[in-house]
Amino acid sequence: MFDLDRWTELADGLRTNPVRTLLTALGVFWGMFMLVVMLGFGDGLERGATRSMAGYATNAVYLWGGRTTLPWGGLAPGRYVGFDNSDTEALRQLPGVEHVAPRNQLGGWREGNNVVRGAKTGNYTVMGDVAELAHILAPIVVRGRFLDPLDVAERRKVAVLGDQVVQELFPYGEDPIGQHVAIRGIQFKVVGWIRSHANDDRSDRDNATIHLPFTTFQRTFGFGDRVGWFALTGAKDVPGSELEASVRRELGGRHQVNPEDNNAIGAFNAEKEFAKITALFTGIRFFVWFVGVMTLAAGVVGVSNILLIVVRERTKEFGLRRALGATPTDVVGMVVQEAIVLTAVAGYAGLVAGVVVLEIAARLIGTDHATMGTPTVDLGAALGAGLVLLIGGALAGVIPARHAAAIQPVVALHAE
Amino acid sequence: MIRLEKLNKSYPMADAPVHVLRDLDLFVAEGEYAAIMGSSGSGKSTLLNVLGLLDRYDSGSYTLGDTLIRDVSEREAARLRNQYIGFVFQSFHLLPFKTATENVALPLYYAGVPRRRRNELALQMLERVGLRERADHLPNQLSGGQKQRVAIARALVTKPRLVLADEPTGALDSQTSNDIMDLLASVNADGMTVLVVTHEHDVAAKMRRVIHLVDGRIASDRIQVPS
Ligand SMILES: Nc1ncnc2c1ncn2[C@@H]1O[C@H](COP(=O)(O)OP(=O)(O)OP(=O)(O)O)[C@@H](O)[C@H]1O
Numbered sequence: 001m002f003d004l005d006r007w008t009e010l011a012d013g014l015r016t017n018p019v020r021t022l023l024t025a026l027g028v029f030w031g032m033f034m035l036v037v038m039l040g041f042g043d044g045l046e047r048g049a050t051r052s053m054a055g056y057a058t059n060a061v062y063l064w065g066g067r068t069t070l071p072w073g074g075l076a077p078g079r080y081v082g083f084d085n086s087d088t089e090a091l092r093q094l095p096g097v098e099h100v101a102p103r104n105q106l107g108g109w110r111e112g113n114n115v116v117r118g119a120k121t122g123n124y125t126v127m128g129d130v131a132e133l134a135h136i137l138a139p140i141v142v143r144g145r146f147l148d149p150l151d152v153a154e155r156r157k158v159a160v161l162g163d164q165v166v167q168e169l170f171p172y173g174e175d176p177i178g179q180h181v182a183i184r185g186i187q188f189k190v191v192g193w194i195r196s197h198a199n200d201d202r203s204d205r206d207n208a209t210i211h212l213p214f215t216t217f218q219r220t221f222g223f224g225d226r227v228g229w230f231a232l233t234g235a236k237d238v239p240g241s242e243l244e245a246s247v248r249r250e251l252g253g254r255h256q257v258n259p260e261d262n263n264a265i266g267a268f269n270a271e272k273e274f275a276k277i278t279a280l281f282t283g284i285r286f287f288v289w290f291v292g293v294m295t296l297a298a299g300v301v302g303v304s305n306i307l308l309i310v311v312r313e314r315t316k317e318f319g320l321r322r323a324l325g326a327t328p329t330d331v332v333g334m335v336v337q338e339a340i341v342l343t344a345v346a347g348y349a350g351l352v353a354g355v356v357v358l359e360i361a362a363r364l365i366g367t368d369h370a371t372m373g374t375p376t377v378d379l380g381a382a383l384g385a386g387l388v389l390l391i392g393g394a395l396a397g398v399i400p401a402r403h404a405a406a407i408q409p410v411v412a413l414h415a416e
Numbered sequence: 417m418i419r420l421e422k423l424n425k426s427y428p429m430a431d432a433p434v435h436v437l438r439d440l441d442l443f444v445a446e447g448e449y450a451a452i453m454g455s456s457g458s459g460k461s462t463l464l465n466v467l468g469l470l471d472r473y474d475s476g477s478y479t480l481g482d483t484l485i486r487d488v489s490e491r492e493a494a495r496l497r498n499q500y501i502g503f504v505f506q507s508f509h510l511l512p513f514k515t516a517t518e519n520v521a522l523p524l525y526y527a528g529v530p531r532r533r534r535n536e537l538a539l540q541m542l543e544r545v546g547l548r549e550r551a552d553h554l555p556n557q558l559s560g561g562q563k564q565r566v567a568i569a570r571a572l573v574t575k576p577r578l579v580l581a582d583e584p585t586g587a588l589d590s591q592t593s594n595d596i597m598d599l600l601a602s603v604n605a606d607g608m609t610v611l612v613v614t615h616e617h618d619v620a621a622k623m624r625r626v627i628h629l630v631d632g633r634i635a636s637d638r639i640q641v642p643s
């Protein structure tokens with residue numbers, strides 16, 4: 001294979017008809033190019049989707065109190081179910097639960113401007129939160145930090161601001177950390193500046209939010225020990241739907257709710273959304289490989305066909321080589337090597353061209369595009385395609401090579 | 417060198433097989449210089465192809481040197497062709513994209529000779545046939561006679577013991593034919609067995625033995641004094 005002479009023989013074969021060599025190579029080039037580009041864009045789409053879902057822990061569950069619609073234990077329907085701190089403690093003990101984040105909210109859009117900083121005012125969502133929320137929200141910390149357990153334990157008067165809050169209340173370039181903001185007239189010290197990972201309307205809401213320690217919030221705004229709703233995540237292998245059911249059962253039991261009553265406690269889990277999206281991208285990936293491999297296969301069949309013609313045209317040459325001492329194996333080797341080299345070189349060129357196109361696309365799309373992430377092709381996929389190519393090349397050579405080897409020297413020498 | 421006994425060869429055809437060589441008995445000693453003559457279709461080329469292991473025969477026996485040629489594998493046949501036999505064809509059969517040197521060196525490639533040595537030997541052979549200065553020419557830059565001399569150089573480069581030439585002068589004018597035949601005579605003078613298929617009586621007249629084929633049988637086989 002690495003014998004210089006074989007390569008010279010090979011080059012002779014290819015340069016006999018450069019145009020045809022080129023056309024043949026084009027089929028494989030195109031197949032590889034398509035595969036790489038489609039894989040890259042499929043990957044980009046997936047990346048975009050995953051990014052817009054970042055922040056949803058995959059098995060997060062959200063629960064809020066509703067109104068009972070069925071009687072239970074002598075209680076009439078129509079009762080409001082409200083959570084409190086003892087529910088938080090109970091949920092933290094529940095098996096399968098990892099992080100529990102009780103949350104409370106101040107009115108936002110209902111109440112007009114509620115936050116003041118110097119001469120600037122704004123209307124933002126104000127939340128009471130615990131440090132564990134970071135596991136569910138997964139924010140980007142721009143400066144400072146998110147709330148920590150001590151903030152909550154000591155009821156500190158501190159605040160973590162969303163990106164939009166900082167942009168609107170602080171002049172460009174000013175560091176908000178250590179400054180104070182007044183929320184409903186009460187001063188809070190800014191300890192963190194965060195930004196949402198996500199890329200949708202939910203992220204706009206997150207960026208217009210101020211997070212206060214949960215305990216501080218309850219005390220300051222007169223919530224007593226009330227909890228508005230829970231965000232929680234399960235241990236790694238617990239699916240969202242199971243987690244939802246067990247938490248629902250626990251809370252239902254604590255609040256005398258009929259187990260049949262689905263309206264008393266509202267809940268949402270992201271599992272189904274995730275399953276849908278995962279299935280979608282598995283589908284896209286499969287489709288891309290299918291189309292790509294088919295295109296490649298067409299290229300390989302093309303190489304095979306062209307080589308069959310080449311073999312026919314070179315019948316006389318092969319006959320002569322046989323007369324001069326070439327074995328059938330020598331002839332097979334020549335043809336197969338030619339096929340492999342043709343496919344490998346063309347395929348590699350297609351790979352490079354595909355990667356170049358992806359690079360250019362990545363520059364044009366940039367990193368902040370909403371639905372389209374940076375298109376890339378991972379090394380594994382490229383190597384996989386390369387392997388497919390080499391095998392394809394060898395296969396492309398097999399049939400023509402058999403034809404070539406079957407040529408009897410006499411017949412070959414007669415051929416004109 | 418060559419021993420044929422009751423050799424038969426026929427080509428299977430749609431209606432009836434064409435019986436080309438019939439019960440051929442032939443002995444050719446080492447160092448002979450013989451012409452094979454006969455009318456068109458008498459089986460001359462077929463005989464030469466069988467002798468050169470380019471084609472198979474049906475029955476009888478063919479012994480080349482000490483080897484009985486029957487059921488030899490393709491690989492073995494290739495080796496024998498490469499080491500024992502040199503071919504010269506009417507239409508030269510040079511590879512058009514290779515220079516004179518590369519064409520001459522080709523059999524050495526299949527003999528496994530290293531590149532440098534191959535080129536040395538090829539150049540020596542071109543020297544021998546008087547084409548040293550055309551070493552880097554492509555076949556289409558050579559005249560017919562020059563092409564045939566390159567082909568002869570190629571046939572000789574592995575120092576074979578048997579040279580088989582099928583109408584080597586068939587495509588050449590008489591002056592060039594004479595040159596080529598002189599070359600083959602000198603090859604024979606070096607000790608190689610040379611068999612030449614020809615139609616031309618002046619060509620045959622220069623050889624020491626003339627074998628006549630008629631319908632696949634030897635009609636006459638005589639020794640003569642070359643003119
Ligand atoms: N491959 C083949 N298939 C069928 N018949 C063949 C084949 N090759 C040769 N023949 C037949 O065998 C006979 C002998 O052919 P051959 O080529 O040996 O003749 P030749 O003596 O060399 O003739 P020429 O002087 O025209 O070259 C002819 O009748 C020819 O038609």
Ligand SMILES: [Mg+2]
Pocket residue numbers: 460461462
């Ligand atoms: Mg003939």
